[in-house]
Amino acid sequence: MVQEKKKKCTVCFEPSGLCIDVPPGSTLLKAAQQVGVYLTSICGGDGYCGKCKVIVDEGQFESRPTTLLTPEEMRENVVLACQTKVLSDMVVTVPKPHALETSQILLDTDTQRFSQLAAEVPEGVFEFEPLVQKLHVKMSPPTVSDNTADHERLYLAIRKQIDAPIMQTGCRILQNLSKMFRESDYDVSVTIGRRGGTTEVIEIEPAERYRTNYAVALDLGTTTVVAHLVDLTNANTLDTEATYNSQINFGEDYIRRIIYAEQNDAFDEMQNRIVHDVNNLIVTLASRKRIDLQDITTVTCAGNTAMIHFILNLDPTQIRKEPYIASAGFVPPIRAAEVGIQVNKRALLYCLPSVAAYIGSDIVAGILVTRMYTKDGVSLFADIGTNGEVVLGNKDWLVCASSSAGPAFEGSGVKHGMRAGAGAIEKLQIRRDGSSQIKTIGDGRPAGICGSGLLDTLGELFINGIIDRTGRIKQNHNPRVREGEDGLQYQIIQPGNGYQEIFITQADIDNLIRSKAGVFAAIRVLTESTQIKPDDIDIIYLAGGFGNYLNTKQAVTIGMLPDIPLEKIQYVGNTSIAGAKTVLLARKALETAEDIANNMTYFDLMSHPGYMDEFIRAKFLPHTDLSLFPSIKAQAKQVKGS
Template identity: 50%
Template sequence: MTLENSRYKVHFLPGDVSVEIEKGKTVLDASYKGDLFINALCGGDGTCGKCKVILNTGKVDSLPTTHISEAEAKQGYVLACRTKVMGDLEVLIPEESKLDKSQILISDYPQFSGSLAAATSGLEQFEKKPLVRKIYLELSPPSLDDCMADYERLCQGVMVHANVPWEVLATNLTVLKRLPTLLRDAHWKVTATLGYRGSSVEIMEVQAGDVSAQNFGIAVDVGTTTVVAHLLNLSNAETIDVEATYNSQIKYGDDYIQRIIYAVQNNAMEIMQEVLVEDINHLISTLVKRNKLSIHDIGAVVCAGNTVMTHFLFGLDPTNIRREPYLPSASFVPPIKADDVGIKINGNGLLYTLPCVGAYVGGDISSGVLAIRLDKVDAVSLLIDIGTNGEIVLGNKDWMVCCSASAGPAFEGSGISCGMRAAKGAIEKVTITKNFDVVCKTIGNTPPSGICGSGLLDCLANLVRSGVIDRTGNFQKGIDTERFRKTDDGYEFILVDKNETATKKDIVITQADIQNLIRSKAAIYSAISTLIESMGMGVNDIEQVYLAGGFGNYLDIRSAITIGMLPDISVSKVQFVGNTSVIGAKMSLFYKDAYEVAQTIASKMTYFDLMSNNKYMEEYMSANFLPHTDIEKFPSVAEELMVP
């Protein structure tokens, strides 16, 4: 039925969700309105081909695309982002196009022994004093002989019991207005909440009685793809619960540069902030309800994210980040009231963020360096966090340099024919035998739906090991296997037959996929190589390598070396350290001193801008080979591939 002002009803299956939307809006727009997440890695530009849906009934205006085959078109497939609503519709979202929030991986990666130990080895160095703490006070009642004012009496109690100098104490008008009645009703036995705000300590709240144990906070990893929140008990430095969701900004672009462009072109800066804050509020609300707490119990939130996500969180303009000379509006934002940006916790609760280093190295990396205490070690070490961008830090306690390589979203599944993010059903490991038999392992041990970053890397390594492709990445045309075939779009290799997949479609890797992956791995390697050479060092000078993030969780180190993404180093030097972004945020919330150390770390790191670095571009061109044009840089791979 046509609705007022040319609005139509779109009914989505299998979720049985219906929305009303204006004529001419896309099916993708309608899915967002219904809070349905469809894979649209390109942000709706029509370039990734991931948002395929099946049109059961209704009238649409669908733009032509090469991503829909003739066979798929006969089955009713269309691209959601290229299909305009021109009447009431019934749309089926197939399994391969769904983004299921329940599939997000949020563990601390306990399967790697020592991963958390490595990332928390320096905790004993910090005094057990959280950024926001509660202290119980039994104040002396006033008398004719003791006529100190109520607020000064409170401050005196804080000074004695919390060892906080009088001159740094501050408070808010709400506390001052309520204080006289509260103190007397509580018989001068109260709990004061103290929040650290740089050089001052704010008395955020005063409550009757002893509620000092009811002190909770939230640590958030504000990622480009996912947002992960940990509920923390600040009284005993324990993690209570964890929750995660996809970053809802995905609808505006898979990477943050696309999102900046979208925000500028559509005057949508406020929208970018709103959807991000909504995600954080949803996580906080879920954690609070599940653990039978109150929003009022949450006194602080610490967020760690890249520079652009930090800008969006505060509503800062990030447009200069993508323009020469690539400057953020602010690298460090002092603590503010969380309510000022719309985060719903205690009305006087504080929002802290970890400091950024440069345009493309953000607070998530400062947090990561804090987590592994790279600032305290003698050994020259590498911290590598691989995602849409590859952030790299090289150094030790005496010096640190860092950079960011634009690897592109290939390792998160974008731009790859059967790529997907790391979720249940994603192929995470691949083995190819000499007879070209393929063995795949999926996340969750379920039938495969696609292949994620670690699986793609593994696949590329095994393709070159088995001789399916040569060192240029090109398929060897003489391969004798039915898995190798030519299509209208070029050559491809079948990893999993459609009869064995969850989507009932072949999972393949194409020639275009391989070249895309080689470019991505080349960006990572050349960034690492540029940093090492810029410091006058060689690969053998690196004593320890830390791999952070979800991608590192499933990475096969030997495969990463075989394809030339990582330098040719001993596998024994590599250690997985999990989500160091959220670990550093937790450390900062648990320990005020750790938060201050993070600021020192950020100020200590020297940022290398690779965009204008000629050495980087030269190295990048040489690295577009498996593993490298100079095989002597990879002696173990030369031996593995039997290259003279």
């Protein structure tokens, strides 16, 4: 044990080499979080997910007993970082599966495709009218017979170009106006920004500057942050980039992060993390395109309600407490600099509106982009990520709900689950001889299974009769089914020849079934409440990180989506970033997003009398009621346990 009581202990993490001084008694997880070393911590440090394993190379520590480590791991000094207290200087190795450093820009081309897969609103739907524009304003200098003041002269000239009944100008600009006009001979570039019905004069510069105007659209995801750099003079997307959300150190889902922030008074830290990620992306994009940060005048963002709260440093605590209230759903435009975003210091930040605590602006963006609010027929929009948000409706009505699907299909809460990155199994098929045919992202050695691979795994295990309709693994002499530490498991990749063993456990399957049941139950609550039958649904739009690789057939097979013809299920990519980009190019699009948010009726599933029953019925494969899944009814009946 410790020889003498130290005031601070230095903990170094390998292979990054990052070190930090912490008080004795701090946990290794906390030290990692503080120094910016990513450790998977699905349970937020409660000690029951077993994901935060690290290896202690040197130093003294005290670990709470746990059943989540094998005797072999204990012999090799593997510990749970969240359950291990630092007692001296330490050196700790972070095993590869954590595979992520905070603020890492995703240069991996496979992962980067996530940033590029974005639906687009067809050209011409909204008139090109950026929220922040630069106008070339040439005025006649005053004379004895034309003695209008400079400021009013400016307004008159602006109103000749754009509709701006209400205008405002800040004091700093007024102070410089006289000098600027005379030096430029009344020929200037004027940056104007729309704030609701008011048009603000944001900046006045020399005339030649009016051709230089850029914007950044952001998708603030719980797992990934995506940025698009856009030229506001011609609406072209110049470049895109994505990074992991570095708040992930504080919990994989945002509820855990809110709890962490509450318990540790870490709201500022949460904001710093997300702003740091955003700035990192913006600097990367700007330097790649050789753009001066001062020329970025607009930032728009869409994301779930909690992420919008985090970036603005609004109090998110009521989001997780009954009756689940956001601090703000409609956030007025503010200066991006006010939250620390490092672009032009007078640039405006616009957040798309949200509907409720669990239906954020990312979902509103999805409805804006798919344009289901304009259609006669009924559409279903499903965004399956950490949560499963669903929206049903047409041009006359929109209803929505959010199921706490859990992050299982994002690879969390699953023993060999991982995010969609290099080496992740994204496709899986079980052959007749029982072997698995897989495809990994980047075609490298399999390192784990990402969401689409997990969906395939569940579907394939089911249709091949390896699990029954309740999801139980059957012990029917299948050589790939074996007894593991936590009960039966199915081996997907055999160990050897440099390959690590990859398997799926009963607990993993239970998690996946709970997730899919949550999504389908939410859909059922909406369809039953509106008396819409599956046949009435014209189209299903699938969005989100999960949707990027989704095998739509498997989504129906396992009973996550209604059984409608597969050609009616359309993948729409990252609609959150597409929505953020659409509004920065079209003022009318932001107004439309506000109308959408205002007109959506939110169903709170937790208080809905039918939700629990629907959830329990959906916990079968594909469902207790096979008449809801006619296309796979015959297959399902052949599976023992039906």
